[in-house]
Amino acid sequence: MKVRQIGAVAAASVLALSLTACSDSASDGGAGGGGGGKAFKVGIKFDQPGLGLKEGTKYTGFDVDVATYVAKELGHDAADIQWVQAPSAQRETLISTGQVDMVVATYSITDARKEKISFAGPYFVAGQDLLVRADDSSITGPDSLTGKKLCSVTGSTSAQKVKDKYPGVQLQEFGTYSECVTALASKGVDALTTDNTILAGYAAQAQYKGKLKVVGQTFSEERYGIGLKKGDTATCEKVNTAIAKMISSGEWQKAVDANLGPAGFKVDSATNPPKQDACS
Amino acid sequence: MGDILSKYDVLGAFGMTVYLAFFSAIGSLLLGTVVGIMRLSPVRVLRLLGTGYVNIFRNTPLTLLVVLSVLGLTYILGLNLDPSSITGNASRWAIVMLSIYHASFVCEALRSGVNTIPAGQAEAARAIGLTFGQSMREVLLPQAFRGAIAPLGSTLIALIKNTTVAAVVGVAEAANLMAVIIENETGGLVVFLVFAIGFVILTLPLGLAFTSLSRRLAVKR
Numbered sequence: 259m260k261v262r263q264i265g266a267v268a269a270a271s272v273l274a275l276s277l278t279a280c281s282d283s284a285s286d287g288g289a290g291g292g293g294g295g296k297a298f299k300v301g302i303k304f305d306q307p308g309l310g311l312k313e314g315t316k317y318t319g320f321d322v323d324v325a326t327y328v329a330k331e332l333g334h335d336a337a338d339i340q341w342v343q344a345p346s347a348q349r350e351t352l353i354s355t356g357q358v359d360m361v362v363a364t365y366s367i368t369d370a371r372k373e374k375i376s377f378a379g380p381y382f383v384a385g386q387d388l389l390v391r392a393d394d395s396s397i398t399g400p401d402s403l404t405g406k407k408l409c410s411v412t413g414s415t416s417a418q419k420v421k422d423k424y425p426g427v428q429l430q431e432f433g434t435y436s437e438c439v440t441a442l443a444s445k446g447v448d449a450l451t452t453d454n455t456i457l458a459g460y461a462a463q464a465q466y467k468g469k470l471k472v473v474g475q476t477f478s479e480e481r482y483g484i485g486l487k488k489g490d491t492a493t494c495e496k497v498n499t500a501i502a503k504m505i506s507s508g509e510w511q512k513a514v515d516a517n518l519g520p521a522g523f524k525v526d527s528a529t530n531p532p533k534q535d536a537c538s
Numbered sequence: 539m540g541d542i543l544s545k546y547d548v549l550g551a552f553g554m555t556v557y558l559a560f561f562s563a564i565g566s567l568l569l570g571t572v573v574g575i576m577r578l579s580p581v582r583v584l585r586l587l588g589t590g591y592v593n594i595f596r597n598t599p600l601t602l603l604v605v606l607s608v609l610g611l612t613y614i615l616g617l618n619l620d621p622s623s624i625t626g627n628a629s630r631w632a633i634v635m636l637s638i639y640h641a642s643f644v645c646e647a648l649r650s651g652v653n654t655i656p657a658g659q660a661e662a663a664r665a666i667g668l669t670f671g672q673s674m675r676e677v678l679l680p681q682a683f684r685g686a687i688a689p690l691g692s693t694l695i696a697l698i699k700n701t702t703v704a705a706v707v708g709v710a711e712a713a714n715l716m717a718v719i720i721e722n723e724t725g726g727l728v729v730f731l732v733f734a735i736g737f738v739i740l741t742l743p744l745g746l747a748f749t750s751l752s753r754r755l756a757v758k759r
Contacts, residue, residue, distance in 0.1 A: 432608075
């Protein structure tokens, strides 16, 4: 009996200790935004060529360049940045639980998301487009899709838009865009649809160079923002200033050319570079 | 929660989950029984084939099998199960792969059921002149199924939950709708709760039913 009681007390105290440990780390994570030297955690995609791609220990892409520039303007050295993988479904949670300080991951500004987090930006305006095989001239835009097989990612906004607006199109959904690109290259599907920036990244990949092309008829507007903790207007203002500076200094154009240029991707100059929204 | 239920066809998505689970359960039960008989048969080649089947499919990730079926078999090799519709093809392949994968578990459950039968019964069956097929059909399998009810129930529950893997090829079942809702509404706890409850509603009664069945149908020895 005695042993059991002692055991229960020990278990309770261990539990209490671990609880305090938890709350400590949570408050640490929430302090993001200010102060140099400490790791600045940025959520990016790890699997999107041209935007956010992890190759070994190197991170490349337009989102990575924007994040690095903004972090520098906020007073964080490039060496202090800690990249965190931010899959689409987890972006809000990563921000609201303080596991990352900001998210720069092809993150479209939407009203539903604004209820959970705050957005700075936009830093780029993309649009839904089509990726087809280079020798395919039958698809010129969304209206020539009837009877064609289209591919996108399960549950994505692009997939939903095609289902709603173009019911005559057959849609194959996969878990990732890479699988769609494989199906497209092997002629299983006729086109892949999502944001033109993402498509350009795939068209520029070494193994598909010259085999795939972006159609260039956008049929939606995706405004990429930088996700921040809800209500953090002070950081939001600073990030907006940093983006504006990146654009006016020409660094933005350089990053676009370096990351999205190789695929022959033309930035829509009517909407780009974008003007930043007011922080709220 | 009511918001999500009224805006999205959650019931329809779970309907698809049940559809996948129903046909995969039948498929895996048939296939698993065949493989199980092969593993118990007196013919060495069949036994090796059965063992090979179980070891290959039990140790292959289901996601890999499902992606391979649509991406590899349909789009690269041209094996289309429903040429008129992409989603039809995807859901049929999902049923095929779920059946193949779970058949290895059904086979092992049945084998465990056969092992509960005293060896003397099989010997007695052969001694009175029954062939292998007859002794299987009349003596061993009926008792094996009754002895294997509990592990078969666990396999069925695992199968129902594993239907979520079909979302990776775009079958419109529960996990697919969950991805849609998270994309549109952002991933709150409520979304996960709705789908977790949905699966509990599907599996909990089954678990209870199989437990009571296994008790009622157990062969008293």
